[in-house]
Amino acid sequence: MAKILPFKAVRPTRDKVSLVAARSYQSYSKEQLESRLRDNPFSFLQIVNPGYRFDKEVSGESRYSLVKNRYLEFKEDGIFTQDNTPCYYIYKIVDRENQEFNGIVAAVNAEDYEKNVVRKHEDTIEYREVIFKEYLKTVGFNAEPVLLTYPDNPAIKSIINKVQKERAEFEFTTTYRDTHYLWKVDNIKTIETLKAEFNNIPTIYIADGHHRSTSSYLLYKDLKKANPEHNGTEPYNFFMSYLIPESDLQIHAFNRLVKDLNGLSKEEFLIQLDTNYRIENRGEIPYQPSKKHHFSMYLDGEFYSLHLRKTVYKMESSLDGLDSQILYKTILNPVLGIEDLRNDQRISYINGKKDLVNIKSSVDRGEFKVGFVMIPVLVEEMKQIADDGLIMPPKSTYIEPKLRSGVTIYEF
CATH class of the missing domain: 3.30.1760 (Conserved hypothetical protein from pyrococcus furiosus pfu- 392566-001, domain 2)
Incomplete structure (x- = not known):
C-alpha cells in the first residue's frame, strides 16, 4: 500500500513565485540560460547555477556546496518561506493547448520504491544515480517533484475539485504560456482522507523522473545505514512527488x-x-x-x-x-x-x-x-511492462506534464 504523506513545503512568496519557477536547467540553451541568470535575480536557476556569480564554471562537491549556500540565501532573504504544518498541495497546470493536469504534490516513501509499490518502466544509468545522490546529500532538498501516476480515484478527485473552488495560493503563467495553480491542503480531516485513499492504492507508477527516484532511494539507504536511531519517520525516508491520475497523463512518442x-x-x-x-x-x-x-x-x-x-x-x-x-x-x-x-x-x-x-x-x-x-505508448502498456519487471528501451515515452523547479521544495 502506498505511503503518501503531507509535508511542510518551502515555497516562494506569492509575489515572487512566477520569477522563481524554472524549467530544468538542461532544457535551456546557453543563450536562454545566460539571459535568465543576467535578468532575473529570483530565478531558481540562480541556485542551481551558483558559478554564475563568480563568472566561473564549477562542478562536483564545490558546486553542490555553492547550491546549498544560494538556497540558504534565498531563505534568509525571505524569497522562500516554509509552511508551519504538513500539507498536501493540489497543483493544476493548464498548457497552451488547453490540456489540463490536476494532481497532488506530496512526500512518497522511499521504502515503497524498494518494495516495488512504486514501480518503474525505464532503466537508469548507475553513475548518474550516484552523482545525483551525492548532490542530494549535500544540498538537502528536492526542488522538482518526480511525476507519478495512480489509478483514477473518485474520492481523491472529489477533494481536488472541492479545494479548487477556493482561491489558489499561487497562480502564474510562464513564458511557455502554461498556467500553474497551487492550493494548500491543511485541513486535518481532508489530510487524513487523502492519506487513507492513497494507502488503499496498491501500486503507483513512475511516469517521469526515474533517476531522481532511484537517487532518492539510494540516499535513503545511505542515511538509514548511518543513523543508529533510524525509525522510519525521518525526512530522508521520503522524496517529493507530483501524483496525477492516469486519465490526466499525456504520453507522446x-x-x-x-x-x-x-x-x-x-x-x-x-x-x-x-x-x-x-x-x-x-x-x-x-x-x-x-x-x-x-x-x-x-x-x-x-x-x-x-x-x-x-x-x-x-x-x-x-x-x-x-x-x-x-x-x-x-x-x-x-x-x-x-x-x-x-x-x-x-x-x-x-x-x-x-x-x-x-x-x-x-x-x-x-x-x-x-x-x-x-x-505513443498507452498507459496500460507502460503499467504492464512495469508490473512484469521489464524495462522499456530508452526514449520510449515523452510524458507530460513537465514540472517547474522551485515552486515547492522538500527538505530532508
Missing part, C-alpha cells in the same frame, strides 16, 4: 533519426526491411501511423508505411509488443547495427509532439539519413 544506413544502399536497406514489414512507398505525402505496429519512415525524400508482419515477428512478452522495442529488434539493431540506444552517436530522438515536418527537415538537410515515426 519519441521518434528516431539515424545518421546512416550502416553501409547499405537504399535498395539493399529496403530489401532487408521487407523480411519483417509490408512496405508501401507513399511518395512526398506525409504518412502518420495510426495503429500499433505500424511505422512511418522517411528516406531519400519519400515517406514509407511499414506494417509489421505478425506471422514473422514473435511476441513472447509485454515488452515484445512495444513499438519502440519492435523497431529496435527488427531494424535498428539487426539492419542498422545500433546496439546501445543510449550512447550510440548515430541515433537521435525527437519527441512526438513535433510533427513530421521536423523529421523530414532533419533528413532533407542531410543531418540524418532516415527517420522513423510511431504512435
Whole structure:
C-alpha cells in the first residue's frame, strides 16, 4: 500500500513565485540560460547555477556546496518561506493547448520504491544515480517533484475539485504560456482522507523522473545505514512527488533519426526491411501511423508505411509488443547495427509532439539519413511492462506534464 504523506513545503512568496519557477536547467540553451541568470535575480536557476556569480564554471562537491549556500540565501532573504504544518498541495497546470493536469504534490516513501509499490518502466544509468545522490546529500532538498501516476480515484478527485473552488495560493503563467495553480491542503480531516485513499492504492507508477527516484532511494539507504536511531519517520525516508491520475497523463512518442544506413544502399536497406514489414512507398505525402505496429519512415525524400508482419515477428512478452522495442529488434539493431540506444552517436530522438515536418527537415538537410515515426505508448502498456519487471528501451515515452523547479521544495 502506498505511503503518501503531507509535508511542510518551502515555497516562494506569492509575489515572487512566477520569477522563481524554472524549467530544468538542461532544457535551456546557453543563450536562454545566460539571459535568465543576467535578468532575473529570483530565478531558481540562480541556485542551481551558483558559478554564475563568480563568472566561473564549477562542478562536483564545490558546486553542490555553492547550491546549498544560494538556497540558504534565498531563505534568509525571505524569497522562500516554509509552511508551519504538513500539507498536501493540489497543483493544476493548464498548457497552451488547453490540456489540463490536476494532481497532488506530496512526500512518497522511499521504502515503497524498494518494495516495488512504486514501480518503474525505464532503466537508469548507475553513475548518474550516484552523482545525483551525492548532490542530494549535500544540498538537502528536492526542488522538482518526480511525476507519478495512480489509478483514477473518485474520492481523491472529489477533494481536488472541492479545494479548487477556493482561491489558489499561487497562480502564474510562464513564458511557455502554461498556467500553474497551487492550493494548500491543511485541513486535518481532508489530510487524513487523502492519506487513507492513497494507502488503499496498491501500486503507483513512475511516469517521469526515474533517476531522481532511484537517487532518492539510494540516499535513503545511505542515511538509514548511518543513523543508529533510524525509525522510519525521518525526512530522508521520503522524496517529493507530483501524483496525477492516469486519465490526466499525456504520453507522446519519441521518434528516431539515424545518421546512416550502416553501409547499405537504399535498395539493399529496403530489401532487408521487407523480411519483417509490408512496405508501401507513399511518395512526398506525409504518412502518420495510426495503429500499433505500424511505422512511418522517411528516406531519400519519400515517406514509407511499414506494417509489421505478425506471422514473422514473435511476441513472447509485454515488452515484445512495444513499438519502440519492435523497431529496435527488427531494424535498428539487426539492419542498422545500433546496439546501445543510449550512447550510440548515430541515433537521435525527437519527441512526438513535433510533427513530421521536423523529421523530414532533419533528413532533407542531410543531418540524418532516415527517420522513423510511431504512435505513443498507452498507459496500460507502460503499467504492464512495469508490473512484469521489464524495462522499456530508452526514449520510449515523452510524458507530460513537465514540472517547474522551485515552486515547492522538500527538505530532508
